[in-house]
Amino acid sequence: MKRFRLLIWKLKKNLFDEGARKEKRDLLFSIGLFKAYMSSPLAAFQSISRRINRIKEGGKTSNNAEDNILLLEELKTDLQYIIENKKDSKYQSFKEKLIELGWSGRTKDTRIVVFAERIDTIHYLSENLKKDFELDDDSLKTFHGGLSDMEQQSLVEDFGKKDSKIRILLTSDAGSQGVNLHFYCHIMFNYDIPWSLITLEQRNGRIDRYGQTETPFIHYLIAKSDMEGIKTDFHILENLTKKEEEVYNSLGDAASVFKLYDSKSEEIKVEEAIMEQNEDIFFGFALPDVSDDDLFGGDSDVTTSFVEPEPIVPELSLYASDGDYYQDLIEQLKAERLMEYDEAEFVDATYLEIKNTKELNRVLFDLPKESKPTLNGTYRLSLDKNTVQNAIVEARKQKGEWAKFQILYDLHPVIRFLMTKLEASVDKEVALVARHGKIPIGTAWYVIHGQVSNNLGQSVISDFFAIPMKIAGGLHEKPDSLRDFIQRFAIEQNLLTQQIEEEHLESLRALLPDVIDFAKLMHMDQKQQIKQLEMEKQLAVYVEKLKNWEKSAKDHLELTFSDVPQTGFIKRRIEDEERYVETIISQSSQYFKDLNSLNNEAHLKVIAVFYNL
Structure with a gap:
């Protein structure tokens, strides 16, 4: 393993004196190879083998590390030696930890989930664990994106049953999103560390989630070395796990650390940190320390109590239960x-x-x-x-x-x-009518549902209310909320069945045009104006953020191509990137405008009418 670390570091320092452009290309390749090896020797071996085959098939070699057959063959030989002679100290540490936990893969043993990024690593672990612990195919299962949806669903369901024969589940990050693995399982290993806090949090959340009946134990396999350069790489990866634990303990969101909100973007940031040997990658992202003084108001022994009288809005229902x-x-x-x-x-x-x-x-x-x-x-x-x-x-x-x-x-x-x-069973385009003795004589109360949608067709305002009318004509009083109307006239209580005459129905129908006008002008229009002001403020904030992003994207584009010869190909590439930025700006801007638009007319529907004559 030490020889391979030396070769990896040789790759990272390769050709420093031959220009920044070439150096970055070799660094990216060596970082990718380093990441594969940190998963498993087999993952690195397969990556190098595939690269060698592509070079031989294409007939293209160069002094670049990724095209240097001699260097790649040397790495492949070292990896083959490590695999064949079982010199993989990471796997040996994993194996020893399982034995220390008293785990042997038998029916009585607890279940374990093991996460790894590479499919080659999953196969590598599967082969070695089956040999070392004498496991059969029922005791060890693998879960990855290559399985069909039905196969994945069946495997997860089986793992969550008490009588399942599965003792260890080896899974890629396909099992880190939306999969419940916490039933009858509370031990997990991150065999390799994903270079993203978002992915790491998603992984850990598979067993550390609501419904877990045991204390979850999550293990990380992190290499250590005193070798200059490699030592820093390991520190950066170790700090990823520490930061995730820090976020977890503070009930925070891992995505808020880098504020990139994308696992791929986070991986790129970690890659850059490793290339630059920057251990301060988390500098400026520390979670705030909260002291007792912050919580309880300095040196004062007296705190101001605040009690929300109605922390939960009660449900509105005509039924007691x-x-x-x-x-x-x-x-x-x-x-x-x-x-x-x-x-x-x-x-x-x-x-x-x-x-x-x-x-x-x-x-x-x-x-x-x-x-x-x-x-x-x-x-x-x-x-x-x-x-x-x-x-x-x-x-x-x-x-x-x-x-x-x-x-x-x-x-x-x-x-x-x-x-x-x-x-x-209820006729369409009709409203139910009830005669109610507690309503003022000569009035009719129209219960209406009003809804306003944005330009995306999403409901933004949805409200039930009552319009009180004089049956002789005209508004009886201002509109009332449905809750107040129900409570005011005890609508939730049992009502006596009263005869409704046809001439009464005709009078109620005649009022409908005025009811709709009053509902729109005196209720929905006011709600719509208030909501529109709120949404315009949100739109203004978003537009400002979009402008800042556009400037940042164009600055990054200019910086990326500033030292590149402006050939025809490069110019077309720049134009494509600029169009891409403009497309995002245009589509995002229009989407958010449609999202925050309330220019549509309110849709009004009469639900029921209560009257008294």
Whole structure:
């Protein structure tokens, strides 16, 4: 390993006296090779082998490190020696750590996730671990982007089951985004260190996340050396892990450290730091130290208390509980003969049982097979989170099992199906009318939903309110919020059914044009103007940022090509880069203008009318 480090450093210092342009090219190649070797000797060996084959196929050699056959063959020989004679101290340290943890890959052993960047490294680890720990194909699995979506999903599901035979999962960064690996697993190894804090945070978040029942242990394999130059490289990589831990402990966001918000950009920044031997890469990115004085106001023993009287806006509902709502939904569907009486019922007022009829089974054809009961079997939907959570825990004990209880809420496919049936039973383009004795005599209150969208078609303002009208004509009083209207006239209480005469309906219809005008002028226009001012301020800030970015991009472009001979090819390259910048400016500017535009007319819909005569 020491010989190879010397050769890598030789590459990094190669041809310093032959011009900056050539030096940078060799440095980039040596950095890439160094990164491959930091993953595993096999990853570096395969990278060099592929490069040698390309050179021989193309017949092009040069003094550049990436085209120097003699230098590459020398590196390849050293790597082959390391691999064949098991001189890889990194793997040996990893192996010893597993033994120290009492892990041997047997059924009783805890599960472990190992992250590596290179597919070659994953194969390298797989081959060596199987030999050293006598593992079979069921005990060790590999996860990478080369697997199909179905294969990836099946593997993750298997790993999350209690009866899974998998003891160690070797994964590339394809497993670092949106994959839950924390069920029955709390130990993870970063076999190599990604040169991005964003990627590192994503990796660690696979087992250190909500729902983890054990203390997660995350290990980093970081090489050390006293060799000048290489020593600095290792320090930079070690500082990446320290900074990620610092961000984690402060409940911060790793992306906010470099403020690049892109893993590739962060990798480039780390590459530049290694090329420049800059250990101060994190200088200026330190998280602020917060003292007790900062928190509690200096030397004063008295702190000003602040209590938000309503930290959470209460839900607006006509029902005392969700259970009451779903009970009424089922009863209404049965009353309308849209559901048979034996198809659904509440059990002990705690959960809902719904039969999987032929119609329901056909509509929900795309649900996972395991999640559906057999035909005429029963869906069990519960409002109690603990019941559902316990059912999920039980289901995770065996492969292919699904929770016996599912959460009862409005987005569940079964409930959405029932809601669709209810909506279909109400005629289109009509509003429900109710006669209510607590409303002032001679008035009608129109409940309206108003919505305004931006130029992207996204809803920006969505509001329910009531327009109070005199049935004889004219506005009764100013518009009222739906919440105040419901509370003021006790709409949430049971209402007596009263006869509604056709002439009353005609009078209510005649008021509709005035209702829409009042709703627009006295309510929605005012909300729209206030929101538009807020959005114009956001747009102004964004435009300023866009100008700064444009200047920075053009300055960088000028700097990049300042010392390059202005050949025809280079001029076309510059023109292409300038057009690219202008395209981003144009598209981003238009997108944000559309995003923050409220020039569209409000869409108004009458939901219901309450009146009294």
